Amino acid sequence: MTLVKTDQLQNYLDAFNTFGVRTERQPAWFRVMRERAFARFCEVGFPTAKDEDWRFTNVTSIAQTPFVLARHAHASGAAYADSLKPFRIPGAACQLVFLNGRFAPVLSDFAGLPKGSQVGSLAQALAENHKTVEAHLGRYVNIERDAFCALNTAFTEDGAYVYLPRRTVLEAPICLQFISLPGDDPEMTHPRNLIVAEDESEANVVEDYISLGSGICFSNAVTELVAGESAIISHYMIEREDSQAFNISTLRTQQGRSANVSSHSVLLGGGLVRNNVHPVLAGEGGECLINGLFIGNGNQHMDNYMLVEHASPHCSSRQFYNGILDGHSHGVFQGRIIVHKDAQKTDAKQTNRNLLLSDDAQIDTKPQLEIYADDVKCTHGATIGQVEENALFYLRSRGIDEGSARRLLLLAFASECLERMKCGQVREYLQNIVQGWLPESSRSAGTKAASAGGVERQWEEVG
Amino acid sequence: MSLLEIKNLHASVNNHEILKGVDLAVNAGEVHSIMGPNGSGKSTLAQVLARRETYQVTEGQVLLNGKDLLVMKPEEAACEGLFMAFQYPVEIPGISNAYFLRAALNAIRKYRGLEELDAMDFLPLLKEKMRLLEMDERFLSRPVNEGFSGGEKKRNEIVQMAVLEPKMAILDETDSGLDIDALKIVAKGVEAMRSPERAILLVTHYQRLLNYIVPDYVHVLVNGKIVKSGGAELALELEEKGYGWTEPAAVTASR
Numbered sequence: 001m002t003l004v005k006t007d008q009l010q011n012y013l014d015a016f017n018t019f020g021v022r023t024e025r026q027p028a029w030f031r032v033m034r035e036r037a038f039a040r041f042c043e044v045g046f047p048t049a050k051d052e053d054w055r056f057t058n059v060t061s062i063a064q065t066p067f068v069l070a071r072h073a074h075a076s077g078a079a080y081a082d083s084l085k086p087f088r089i090p091g092a093a094c095q096l097v098f099l100n101g102r103f104a105p106v107l108s109d110f111a112g113l114p115k116g117s118q119v120g121s122l123a124q125a126l127a128e129n130h131k132t133v134e135a136h137l138g139r140y141v142n143i144e145r146d147a148f149c150a151l152n153t154a155f156t157e158d159g160a161y162v163y164l165p166r167r168t169v170l171e172a173p174i175c176l177q178f179i180s181l182p183g184d185d186p187e188m189t190h191p192r193n194l195i196v197a198e199d200e201s202e203a204n205v206v207e208d209y210i211s212l213g214s215g216i217c218f219s220n221a222v223t224e225l226v227a228g229e230s231a232i233i234s235h236y237m238i239e240r241e242d243s244q245a246f247n248i249s250t251l252r253t254q255q256g257r258s259a260n261v262s263s264h265s266v267l268l269g270g271g272l273v274r275n276n277v278h279p280v281l282a283g284e285g286g287e288c289l290i291n292g293l294f295i296g297n298g299n300q301h302m303d304n305y306m307l308v309e310h311a312s313p314h315c316s317s318r319q320f321y322n323g324i325l326d327g328h329s330h331g332v333f334q335g336r337i338i339v340h341k342d343a344q345k346t347d348a349k350q351t352n353r354n355l356l357l358s359d360d361a362q363i364d365t366k367p368q369l370e371i372y373a374d375d376v377k378c379t380h381g382a383t384i385g386q387v388e389e390n391a392l393f394y395l396r397s398r399g400i401d402e403g404s405a406r407r408l409l410l411l412a413f414a415s416e417c418l419e420r421m422k423c424g425q426v427r428e429y430l431q432n433i434v435q436g437w438l439p440e441s442s443r444s445a446g447t448k449a450a451s452a453g454g455v456e457r458q459w460e461e462v463g
Numbered sequence: 464m465s466l467l468e469i470k471n472l473h474a475s476v477n478n479h480e481i482l483k484g485v486d487l488a489v490n491a492g493e494v495h496s497i498m499g500p501n502g503s504g505k506s507t508l509a510q511v512l513a514r515r516e517t518y519q520v521t522e523g524q525v526l527l528n529g530k531d532l533l534v535m536k537p538e539e540a541a542c543e544g545l546f547m548a549f550q551y552p553v554e555i556p557g558i559s560n561a562y563f564l565r566a567a568l569n570a571i572r573k574y575r576g577l578e579e580l581d582a583m584d585f586l587p588l589l590k591e592k593m594r595l596l597e598m599d600e601r602f603l604s605r606p607v608n609e610g611f612s613g614g615e616k617k618r619n620e621i622v623q624m625a626v627l628e629p630k631m632a633i634l635d636e637t638d639s640g641l642d643i644d645a646l647k648i649v650a651k652g653v654e655a656m657r658s659p660e661r662a663i664l665l666v667t668h669y670q671r672l673l674n675y676i677v678p679d680y681v682h683v684l685v686n687g688k689i690v691k692s693g694g695a696e697l698a699l700e701l702e703e704k705g706y707g708w709t710e711p712a713a714v715t716a717s718r
Contacts, residue, residue: 168682390553394607397513397549397624398567399541399574408566412557 005248011066015155022157024126029063029134030156057274057303062246067188069112069155070100073181074166077104081211082432092206093172094119099179101219102158104391107429112172115318116204116298118163118175122192122421125161129200130143132163140224140252140280140359145223146250152190152222159192159221164201166228173236173426175301178277180241193220195235199228199256204423205235207249211269218246225251228446230400234262240433242270243298250276255282255315261400264421266430267294267302268437281315281343292321293383293417295437296329303332310373319350322411322417324359326439335380336368343373350380355387355413357439381393403440410438464529465514466491466662467631472523474504474511481507482528484688490632492659496673496698497666499684500706505666506550508530508684509635513547514540527631529563532642541567542574548637550621560619564609564626565587571627596652603699621652632656633664638672648673670702682707 016038023031049053054238073080077099084107088095093112097104102123113119125133143150154273160176178191190240190283195205209219219241227233247270255263279288283387294302308317325333333352354363387409395405414434421427467489476480478653481504489495493691499505511518512525514537525532527543535543561582569579580588590600596618608616617637624632634653638646653663653676673681673695681697682689683706691697691709703710 120496145632301717388553391555392513393537394549394553394555396537397541398563398627399538399570400567401538401570402536404566404570407537407560410557412555415557437477 006075008063008066015069019155027126027129030126033138034154034156037150040143041150041154047147057164062218065186067186070187070189071183073099078106081107084447087177087210089173089175089378089425089429091172092175093170095175096160097177097179101182101191114170114284116136116165117168121158122161122194123158132196132442133194134143134419136196136224140254141222145258148220149222149250152192152220155193156191162205164196164197164203166198166200168201173206173423175206175212177208178219180211180219180245182211182213182217182218186216187219193223194226197227197231197233200230202232208238209247211245214242214244216244221249223251224355224369225253227253227255227261229256230258232260237265237275239267239273242269243271245270247273251444253279254281254290255279255281255286258285259283260287262289265292272301277306279308280311282311283419284312284314286315288317290319291412291417292419294323294330296325296333297327297439298329300329307336310339310346313342316347321352322350322356322413323363325363326357326415328360330362337378339371339373339376344375346373346376348378352382354384356384407438409433422447465489466528468526470524472525472534473521474507474518475521476518481687483613485689487689489664491662494663494678495680496675496678497682497684503684504687506635509547509633510662512633513537542571546624546627546632547682548630548634550636552608552616552620554609556609558607559604560607561589561603564623568626571580580632589626592622595625595655596622597648598622609702613640617641617649621649625652625656631662636668638667638669646672647675651666670698673698685709
């Protein structure tokens with residue numbers, strides 16, 4: 001792996017040295033963790049194309065940009081209240097707003113939280129040295145393997161801390177908004193979130209990445225989600241930043257016995273986006289759903305990487321990703337499934353479906369199954385196609401004009417993902433905003449498609 | 464003026480000529496049937512009229528209500544009053560029958576300068592037509608044709624026809640693959656659509672449907688041309704004798 005260029009490494013060294021001022025309230029054990037992570041990052045640098053996990057995504061543009069730590073926003077942040085109104089999800093239990101990675105209490109509200117739950121700033125939780133934080137923070141992501149996680153850990157300043165005691169049932173979503181305020185210099189933030197859901201708790205957590213203004217910024221977020229026995233947790237990630245934004249995010253979940261965790265990701269904005277979802281089914285009988293939608297246009301690059309680890313018997317996992325790509329956009333789907341030796345009776349399924357709307361749109365879809373147990377069921381499949389011509393004609397033959405018919409079909413395709421979201425407030429909110437992100441393209445993708453029969457090529461392997 | 468006038472229509476697909484000079488005139492209030500052996504061009508004719516772009520019209524003219532149909536896009540033809548019931552209706556996951564039909568009806572209403580219907584006004588209308596075609600109300604919220612049996616798909620086509628109230632309805636082999644019970648229900652639905660302002664064109668291979676929807680005129684399409692026309696009794700003759708006896712007429716006709 002190529003090391004970070006010397007001038008940029010100095011940049012990170014400088015940032016790390018000045019960082020101490022921002023992290024004075026952190027406990028010693030965490031400062032040690034950060035230092036180790038930074039050392040590791042300096043050792044390995046950013047991944048290159050030689051790294052199998054990054055084969056389709058070139059992060060040179062991140063590696064070469066001299067990002068500085070994002071400046072703290074105006075003291076109160078109240079100035080942004082109006083701009084943020086359209087981004088609120090109606091019916092939320094609570095709303096935490098982070099401006100350039102830092103918690104903004106003035107813009108946040110906690111009205112709908114049940115007693116006993118703790119939802120707030122991670123910086124605050126660290127300063128108060130909660131036992132739960134020490135028990136879980138940094139215990140799951142692998143900083144040795146993952147340079148971006150190492151970098152995030154090194155520069156952890158703030159993020160959300162969500163703690164749900166045993167049997168807490170909260171239907172209304174907990175919304176976390178990460179607002180980038182681009183400045184004159186390219187800035188970086190490393191939001192770090194910790195969600196601990198004790199046994200039998202149920203909740204929905206939304207992470208929403210938004211830009212106010214245009215400019216180069218880099219958000220490198222890590223979320224560790226620990227689900228206790230029989231907990232039912234849904235996590236939603238929405239990326240709708242500006243087209244100059246770099247957004248890397250990692251969701252690492254640890255599931256206990258019979259826990260049921262769903263991860264839903266909706267990638268709409270951003271210039272270079274990479275979303276990693278890494279669930280570990282550590283307890284027997286666990287279930288996980290990884291459900292994703294990505295809509296790319298212009299020069300966007302959206303890489304969806306997931307690594308599901310079946311570490312225990314009788315667990316089931318499902319991966320469903322739908323991609324719509326137009327313009328010169330490039331989508332990637334990397335679905336890895338590892339079934340450990342003792343994970344008998346594993347039931348894993350993976351499906352990636354993609355619509356290419358232009359001749360220059362591109363998709364790389366790569367399933368990867370590593371199976372070490374001998375009594376398992378694993379299937380995977382991928383399709384790449386254009387908007388179904390027969391369906392399009394059918395709609396038009398009933399009077400619906402071509403543009404509207406295409407939109408209807410794209411919306412139907414996108415809705416396949418949205419339909420899997422159980423939290424009504426989030427699903428309905430997304431149904432509205434996704435419509436606005438659908439490509440307007442009203443022409444079909446070139447003659448190549450027409451001569452090939454126009455419709456989907458399909459291949460499926462059962463292993 | 465005829466509702467539908469086809470003059471010397473020639474059409475090809477992949478440079479292979481299928482329609483070789485079709486002539487036909489259909490007036491409002493009439494029910495016509497086009498019969499013919501497999502490969503004669505029946506479905507091609509239906510698809511060309513519905514404006515499927517995969518077929519190239521090389522010669523001829525088609526007027527719908529006096530307007531040039533061949534320059535119209537599929538959605539324009541539909542708004543001008545044309546409807547085709549497909550032989551193989553496609554499934555559209557993710558779009559419900561109710562949503563789809565309301566969008567279609569409103570597109571046509573808008574074209575005609577009428578107010579669009581909201582869901583509240585539309586549903587009773589749709590339910591009424593579904594009852595006529597004995598379709599379960601549950602189909603309202605199901606995606607278009609998804610999981611429907613062959614018979615249900617064909618009945619769904621007629622439900623759509625009943626809701627959209629076309630002037631010129633073309634039924635492309637609506638009877639193929641149907642058992643007798645489904646056939647009777649479909650026929651009931653189509654018969655209910657008979658009206659002095661409307662014309663119906665039944666494209667069919669089998670005579671069976673015509674026992675229930677008795678046509679005013681029967682035309683025989685062989686090798687891309689209409690070789691014989693007659694009344695309803697012609698269908699019975701074809702049933703008895705097959706299509707072969709019309710061939711000499713075909714040979715002389717396709718000079």
